[in-house]
Amino acid sequence: MTIETKAIRTREEGGVMVATLASSPLNLMGPEIIRDLVTLIPYLREKANDIRVVVFDSAAPDFFSAHVDMAQLAATRDELDKHGPGTRFTDLYHDISTLPQVTIATIAGRVGGAGSEFALSCDMRFASRERATFLQMEVGVGLIPGAGGIQHLPRLMGRGRALEVMLSADDYDADLAERYGWINRALPDAELQPFVDRLARRIATFPPAAITTVKRRVDAYMLPDRDEMGEDIRLFRNLASQPVTQARLAELFAKGMQTDGPLERSIPAAVLELAEHAQ
Amino acid sequence: MTIETKAIRTREEGGVMVATLASSPLNLMGPEIIRDLVTLIPYLREKANDIRVVVFDSAAPDFFSAHVDMAQLAATRDELDKHGPGTRFTDLYHDISTLPQVTIATIAGRVGGAGSEFALSCDMRFASRERATFLQMEVGVGLIPGAGGIQHLPRLMGRGRALEVMLSADDYDADLAERYGWINRALPDAELQPFVDRLARRIATFPPAAITTVKRRVDAYMLPDRDEMGEDIRLFRNLASQPVTQARLAELFAKGMQTDGPLERSIPAAVLELAEHAQ
Amino acid sequence: MTIETKAIRTREEGGVMVATLASSPLNLMGPEIIRDLVTLIPYLREKANDIRVVVFDSAAPDFFSAHVDMAQLAATRDELDKHGPGTRFTDLYHDISTLPQVTIATIAGRVGGAGSEFALSCDMRFASRERATFLQMEVGVGLIPGAGGIQHLPRLMGRGRALEVMLSADDYDADLAERYGWINRALPDAELQPFVDRLARRIATFPPAAITTVKRRVDAYMLPDRDEMGEDIRLFRNLASQPVTQARLAELFAKGMQTDGPLERSIPAAVLELAEHAQ
Numbered sequence: 001m002t003i004e005t006k007a008i009r010t011r012e013e014g015g016v017m018v019a020t021l022a023s024s025p026l027n028l029m030g031p032e033i034i035r036d037l038v039t040l041i042p043y044l045r046e047k048a049n050d051i052r053v054v055v056f057d058s059a060a061p062d063f064f065s066a067h068v069d070m071a072q073l074a075a076t077r078d079e080l081d082k083h084g085p086g087t088r089f090t091d092l093y094h095d096i097s098t099l100p101q102v103t104i105a106t107i108a109g110r111v112g113g114a115g116s117e118f119a120l121s122c123d124m125r126f127a128s129r130e131r132a133t134f135l136q137m138e139v140g141v142g143l144i145p146g147a148g149g150i151q152h153l154p155r156l157m158g159r160g161r162a163l164e165v166m167l168s169a170d171d172y173d174a175d176l177a178e179r180y181g182w183i184n185r186a187l188p189d190a191e192l193q194p195f196v197d198r199l200a201r202r203i204a205t206f207p208p209a210a211i212t213t214v215k216r217r218v219d220a221y222m223l224p225d226r227d228e229m230g231e232d233i234r235l236f237r238n239l240a241s242q243p244v245t246q247a248r249l250a251e252l253f254a255k256g257m258q259t260d261g262p263l264e265r266s267i268p269a270a271v272l273e274l275a276e277h278a279q
Numbered sequence: 280m281t282i283e284t285k286a287i288r289t290r291e292e293g294g295v296m297v298a299t300l301a302s303s304p305l306n307l308m309g310p311e312i313i314r315d316l317v318t319l320i321p322y323l324r325e326k327a328n329d330i331r332v333v334v335f336d337s338a339a340p341d342f343f344s345a346h347v348d349m350a351q352l353a354a355t356r357d358e359l360d361k362h363g364p365g366t367r368f369t370d371l372y373h374d375i376s377t378l379p380q381v382t383i384a385t386i387a388g389r390v391g392g393a394g395s396e397f398a399l400s401c402d403m404r405f406a407s408r409e410r411a412t413f414l415q416m417e418v419g420v421g422l423i424p425g426a427g428g429i430q431h432l433p434r435l436m437g438r439g440r441a442l443e444v445m446l447s448a449d450d451y452d453a454d455l456a457e458r459y460g461w462i463n464r465a466l467p468d469a470e471l472q473p474f475v476d477r478l479a480r481r482i483a484t485f486p487p488a489a490i491t492t493v494k495r496r497v498d499a500y501m502l503p504d505r506d507e508m509g510e511d512i513r514l515f516r517n518l519a520s521q522p523v524t525q526a527r528l529a530e531l532f533a534k535g536m537q538t539d540g541p542l543e544r545s546i547p548a549a550v551l552e553l554a555e556h557a558q
Numbered sequence: 559m560t561i562e563t564k565a566i567r568t569r570e571e572g573g574v575m576v577a578t579l580a581s582s583p584l585n586l587m588g589p590e591i592i593r594d595l596v597t598l599i600p601y602l603r604e605k606a607n608d609i610r611v612v613v614f615d616s617a618a619p620d621f622f623s624a625h626v627d628m629a630q631l632a633a634t635r636d637e638l639d640k641h642g643p644g645t646r647f648t649d650l651y652h653d654i655s656t657l658p659q660v661t662i663a664t665i666a667g668r669v670g671g672a673g674s675e676f677a678l679s680c681d682m683r684f685a686s687r688e689r690a691t692f693l694q695m696e697v698g699v700g701l702i703p704g705a706g707g708i709q710h711l712p713r714l715m716g717r718g719r720a721l722e723v724m725l726s727a728d729d730y731d732a733d734l735a736e737r738y739g740w741i742n743r744a745l746p747d748a749e750l751q752p753f754v755d756r757l758a759r760r761i762a763t764f765p766p767a768a769i770t771t772v773k774r775r776v777d778a779y780m781l782p783d784r785d786e787m788g789e790d791i792r793l794f795r796n797l798a799s800q801p802v803t804q805a806r807l808a809e810l811f812a813k814g815m816q817t818d819g820p821l822e823r824s825i826p827a828a829v830l831e832l833a834e835h836a837q
Contacts, residue, residue, distance in 0.1 A: 123721045142486035144493050154501045156716040158435040163402045166493050207700035207802045214724050222712045244486045421765035433780045437714040442681045445772050523765045
């Protein structure tokens with residue numbers, strides 16, 4: 001069995017797959033990356049004995065993944081349907097969480113919205129102290145973190161901090177993300193890759209039955225429920241069709257959203273500057 | 280619709296209400312503040328479109344809120360009945376948590392017992408690194424944190440730290456409260472107010488439907504259950520009638536509890552000095 | 559009622575029992591310590607009015623408790639049967655958690671596997687910043703943390719960090735253990751004992767009904783379920799009989815496991831060096 005992907009570059013060595021998001025410059029969670037995740041998931045299930053750990057990182061210098069591609073929601077849904085008719089965004093992320101492999105997100109740039117929620121669906125998250133920035137901006141445009149954030153964040157950091165993170169729609173640096181429990185650890189940028197490499201290679205030598213049993217027993221009570229996540233994405237879609245949300249998104253697109261410019265690096269300021277639309 | 284309160288001073292600006300506990304010097308959770316909360320809750324529900332964020336702070340220099348008024352439990356219950364016959368203390372706090380607004384507690388003094396539990400019922404908590412001190416003293420007098428502490432604290436900080444906090448009946452400074460997850464963050468005193476102002480004004484510009492949806496979806500599984508909180512307050516009342524508790528409280532009252540003196544600033548030492556009563 | 563134990567030395571003073579694990583050098587969780595825990599539990603239940611706090615520490619200079627005694631599982635099970643026919647390892651730990659006393663683990667050395675899980679079954683954990691090291695090594699030999707770790711760790715530190723801790727099978731120092739929430743606090747070694755002494759003596763002066771009510775109400779929703787813990791230990795046993803696990807354990811025994819030598823102080827390196835066995 002071989003794998004053909006384009007927006008996610010993969011290489012395998014010693015039981016570890018490094019899967020690099022390479023849909024530059026923003027690694028938007030859109031049809032390209034989703035298509036490759038749809039390809040990757042059954043491949044990883046099939047190769048459970050050979051690939052033990054998957055490390056997700058990014059080829060883009062400034063972004064792990066900016067957010068969902070708001071301009072191609074329909075095309076993304078077409079790709080999701082190839083995973084199974086009616087597959088929801090959240091189903092795909094839930095399937096990432098329940099892979100037989102251990103999944104690690106290595107975050108050395110900006111990560112926001114459904115990009116952040118992709119990282120949340122992984123088993124562990126390590127980030128560059130200097131370069132990583134975390135953001136759930138959805139509420140700032142009238143949406144909600146519909147791809148798992150509402151389910152994962154309060155479990156990781158408690159109600160108070162999770163509400164702050166989601167309702168502030170603001171940037172959080174890696175140190176604060178560590179203090180809040182959003183990530184496992186913030187590491188100096190120079191140490192991040194060696195640290196994750198060592199951890200991944202280490203875990204890859206351990207007996208797989210033990211690993212999958214730990215994951216299964218933890219997830220029996222700690223992993224967000226698939227249908228609760230599905231309800232969140234349903235509510236996200238409802239809000240996306242509201243005039244206030246449409247107007248705010250249109251204004252952000254007009255200012256350069258989804259292009260490799262300053263807007264994508266200052267979304268917290270941009271959502272604050274949005275004119276108050278009729279609500 | 281206008282609001283008339285006395286022990287809680289309110290001002291509204293740009294979608295933010297600042298509600299200042301002004302039942303000096305201790306801001307005891309007694310008939311005065313409870314009466315005003317009973318007034319405030321339906322007002323805030325009614326004005327959900329205009330008021331988006333409520334910031335609770337204190338006019339007393341040394342206290343956010345010391346604790347429940349143990350000398351006026353009956354009068355407090357009369358005020359609670361005006362919220363609805365049979366309203367329990369915990370029902371009022373639960374209603375604070377489920378307000379359509381985002382609620383933020385700004386804590387720049389001592390906060391203890393049911394005062395702390397009021398802060399726990401808010402969506403977020405920020406505190407002065409130099410001036411805030413946290414305390415659940417109930418066990419030291421033979422009571423339990425019956426107004427939500429038993430439900431909120433373990434969810435925020437885990438079983439081990441929550442048991443320590445509640446069973447030690449000791450002071451925790453703001454830095455430790457942050458490390459434990461009791462509060463979102465400890466900030467330098469000079470930065471606290473500007474930080475919360477900025478955050479509140481920021482959130483107040485965001486579309487309300489998104490905010491209420493996030494709160495509703497988080498609280499669907501993270502907010503303590505109203506009846507479990509009610510069981511805690513029932514047990515609190517049972518313990519309050521025990522001779523050992525009565526004796527301990529009487530001794531603290533004799534030493535100056537509920538007056539603006541040294542006792543209220545050194546409850547952890549005072550409960551340790553209590554003579555051992557028959558148990 | 560008197561108590562006769564050998565591997566756990568006890569002394570009582572002022573409502574506090576100090577219970578010192580003295581099955582040197584490793585304090586393996588084997589028949590000796592289990593026999594004494596089986597003796598201790600009904601004694602503590604009986605003396606609930608006199609003994610209010612139990613502090614568990616260790617007489618071994620380098621170890622709080624290394625792990626379960628893998629060479630004497632059958633003998634350990636015989637001791638467990640004396641607690642009640644069919645008592646599982648996890649039942650004993652669950653009974654530790656539900657003691658009427660407040661239990662505190664003072665950790666000033668290495669603690670691993672079921673030794674760590676014993677500490678997790680206590681109400682609080684304080685550790686020496688310089689001397690404590692934490693380890694769940696089970697996955698490294700093909701096992702799982704079957705004595706409560708799978709249930710306690712995610713509740714204390716969230717899914718991401720708990721999976722890291724359990725799947726890395728690596729050492730965690732006290733500072734990191736504190737940041738992750740594994741322990742309440744890391745303290746300078748010189749301050750650890752005085753801190754715990756003061757806390758224990760303090761709690762011992764408080765009315766017992768308040769203490770047991772707090773524990774009961776917290777544990778009603780935060781304590782891991784006895785049967786879920788039992789399922790974990792069942793899976794542990796299944797994995798223990800697998801050839802890969804047997805081979806890995808045999809190799810570790812050949813290299814000095816369960817003796818007072820370098821192997822027990824470098825298990826994370828040892829499990830990485832294990833030859834890859836047929837899986």
